[in-house]
Amino acid sequence: MSAEQKPGFNTLAIHAGAHPDPATGARVTPIYQTTSFVFENTDHAAALFNLETFGNIYTRIMNPTQGVLEERIAALEGGTAALAVASGHAAQVLVFHALLEPGDEFIAARQLYGGSINQFTQSFKKFNWNVRFADTDDPESFRAALTPKTKAIFVESIANPGGIITDIAAISAIAKEAGVPLIVDNTLATPYLMRPIEHGADIIVHSLTKFLGGHGNSIGGAIVDCGTFDWMKSGRYPTLSEPSSSYHGITFAETFGNFAFAIACRVFSLRDLGPAISPFNAFLILTGIETLPLRMQRHCDNALAVAEWLSGHDKVAWVSYAGLPGSKFHALAKRYCPHGSGAVLTFGLKGGYDAGVKLVGNVKLFSHLANIGDTRSLIIHPASTTHRQLSDEHRVRAGAGPEVVRLSVGLEDVADIIGDLDQALAEV
Amino acid sequence: MKYLMAKGFHILPVNPAYAGSEIVGQKAHAALAEIGTPVDVVDIFRNSEAALQVTREAIDLGAKVVWMQLGVRNDEAAKLAEDAGLKVVMNRCPKIEYGRLSGEIGWLGVNRRLIDNRKPLLFGKGGTMKHQR
Numbered sequence: 001m002s003a004e005q006k007p008g009f010n011t012l013a014i015h016a017g018a019h020p021d022p023a024t025g026a027r028v029t030p031i032y033q034t035t036s037f038v039f040e041n042t043d044h045a046a047a048l049f050n051l052e053t054f055g056n057i058y059t060r061i062m063n064p065t066q067g068v069l070e071e072r073i074a075a076l077e078g079g080t081a082a083l084a085v086a087s088g089h090a091a092q093v094l095v096f097h098a099l100l101e102p103g104d105e106f107i108a109a110r111q112l113y114g115g116s117i118n119q120f121t122q123s124f125k126k127f128n129w130n131v132r133f134a135d136t137d138d139p140e141s142f143r144a145a146l147t148p149k150t151k152a153i154f155v156e157s158i159a160n161p162g163g164i165i166t167d168i169a170a171i172s173a174i175a176k177e178a179g180v181p182l183i184v185d186n187t188l189a190t191p192y193l194m195r196p197i198e199h200g201a202d203i204i205v206h207s208l209t210k211f212l213g214g215h216g217n218s219i220g221g222a223i224v225d226c227g228t229f230d231w232m233k234s235g236r237y238p239t240l241s242e243p244s245s246s247y248h249g250i251t252f253a254e255t256f257g258n259f260a261f262a263i264a265c266r267v268f269s270l271r272d273l274g275p276a277i278s279p280f281n282a283f284l285i286l287t288g289i290e291t292l293p294l295r296m297q298r299h300c301d302n303a304l305a306v307a308e309w310l311s312g313h314d315k316v317a318w319v320s321y322a323g324l325p326g327s328k329f330h331a332l333a334k335r336y337c338p339h340g341s342g343a344v345l346t347f348g349l350k351g352g353y354d355a356g357v358k359l360v361g362n363v364k365l366f367s368h369l370a371n372i373g374d375t376r377s378l379i380i381h382p383a384s385t386t387h388r389q390l391s392d393e394h395r396v397r398a399g400a401g402p403e404v405v406r407l408s409v410g411l412e413d414v415a416d417i418i419g420d421l422d423q424a425l426a427e428v
Numbered sequence: 429m430k431y432l433m434a435k436g437f438h439i440l441p442v443n444p445a446y447a448g449s450e451i452v453g454q455k456a457h458a459a460l461a462e463i464g465t466p467v468d469v470v471d472i473f474r475n476s477e478a479a480l481q482v483t484r485e486a487i488d489l490g491a492k493v494v495w496m497q498l499g500v501r502n503d504e505a506a507k508l509a510e511d512a513g514l515k516v517v518m519n520r521c522p523k524i525e526y527g528r529l530s531g532e533i534g535w536l537g538v539n540r541r542l543i544d545n546r547k548p549l550l551f552g553k554g555g556t557m558k559h560q561r
Contacts, residue, residue, distance in 0.1 A: 007543055011543070012543075015543045015545065016539075016543065017534060017540075018545075019531065019544060019545060019548060020545060020546075020547045020548070022547065022548040022549060025547055047430065047431075047434075052430055052431055053430075053431050053434065053532075054527045054532040054533050054535055054536060055532065055535065056535060062535055062536060062537075064535060066537075067534055067535040067536065067537055068534070070536075070537025071534050071537055071538065071539055071540065074537060074538070074539035075539050075541070079539060080538065080539055081536065081537050081538040081539055082537045082539070083537055084537070254498070254499075256524075257498045257499075257521065257524070259538055262536075262537060262538075263536065266536065266537070
């Protein structure tokens with residue numbers, strides 16, 4: 001490969017971060033199922049602990065299998081560095097732990113995965129990190145939610161449970177004016193469909209559990225540093241801009257330049273809070289990522305066909321999928337994710353809550369479970385499950401009202417997917 | 429400095445405040461001109477304005493490379509050096525760049541922006557830059 005030629009997305013998906021194993025020549029990334037790593041001598045150990053040199057110490061903080069996964073994700077998103085952790089939820093905790101002090105505020109879109117809403121309103125509240133909500137389809141509502149205590153803005157690129165595309169550039173403009181970083185959860189899109197860094201994101205989070213891993217076998221999360229935010233400027237992010245007392249006074253933003261945020265999340269937040277990813281999970285997710293472009297395109301093509309078929313069904317009141325020309329987010333979808341609108345969609349049954357419950361009981365190919373982003377087609381009735389713990393108001397605002405069914409369309413033959421929905425709806 | 433020395437680079441510190449004493453075990457010089465031995469790279473840890481004068485001194489010294497640290501950039505100095513036949517790097521940290529190209533820093537999830545599938549030698553000085561071929 002010439003030095004000038006930038007590798008394409010398919011090439012990066014297979015190769016970024018990896019190399020043959022120097023010890024054995026093994027081609028595929030080994031699973032370093034070890035907790036610890038030997039030091040060359042005490043000076044080497046000290047240099048590692050002081051961040052004076054790069055290397056491995058302990059799998060809570062870093063692991064070579066995990067390192068390949070991290071570089072792979074950073075390369076696909078176009079970021080400067082990434083950190084893989086135990087789950088998407090863990091990624092979010094570490095991001096906010098690095099950014100916020102008790103008493104701080106952040107703004108989040110209402111149109112979010114129910115688990116994130118719970119995390120923000122329940123556990124973050126317990127840390128005195130306070131969320132204010134705004135609406136993703138009204139960027140000005142983010143400006144209205146700003147206060148002098150606001151330290152970050154959080155949105156999903158394609159919002160769970162489906163059909164909503166966020167105008168990231170518009171919200172980025174507001175974040176930049178306010179001098180706060182924009183965090184984008186890019187789980188449903190993956191960098192194959194959309195790269196938030198191209199639209200002004202400063203930090204990206206992922207649930208690797210979903211489309212990146214792609215096979216429903218491993219829980220994982222990731223933080224990507226876009227390298228775009230000036231941590232020194234405002235003085236409001238002391239973890240990044242002030243000397244670190246546990247690292248002999250180094251200032252992360254000065255020492256690590258444009259990947260300082262990822263480093264701080266690792267050597268401070270992950271070090272102290274501990275949600276490490278298993279090397280085995282990292283391996284499985286890495287393997288899944290190799291086929292990301294192929295899988296995502298098939299997911300999108302299948303989902304569009306399913307959405308179109310559902311739109312014509314007499315028991316279906318509405319379908320929310322940005323790939324449909326009638327969707328109010330269709331124009332945003334064409335702009336932000338031209339390859340497709342993802343695999344996740346929702347629809348409303350005319351028969352309401354009871355019809356939803358019946359439908360999930362009738363399917364035979366679809367799996368009724370709480371997940372998205374598997375090779376297998378998945379179905380759930382959010383009101384009785386993923387969004388059950390929310391208030392009625394939050395549930396409806398999040399697009400998970402009583403009649404809503406969510407699908408994560410898989411990679412099976414589309415005739416079989418539609419056939420299963422057809423027989424299941426017949427009995428509703 | 430410790431990192432580069434561990435990788436085999438011979439580092440000569442220049443700092444008038446420390447002239448005569450040692451920094452990380454190396455004798456510190458008061459000025460570039462006082463170094464009597466050939467120098468390949470002049471690594472500038474001063475602000476962007478001061479980099480111009482240091483660059484002139486580096487050219488006079490016969491250095492091959494002028495390297496300005498993270499946050500240091502002086503386009504006039506860069507042009508001067510390049511016109512005199514030197515290579516110039518600005519706004520980079522040699523430890524990070526070494527780590528990136530040798531593969532070490534990939535362990536911390538950093539996007540090294542390179543793909544190389546040749547079998548690397550076991551890790552040591554020079555890391556994965558050396559390949560069996």
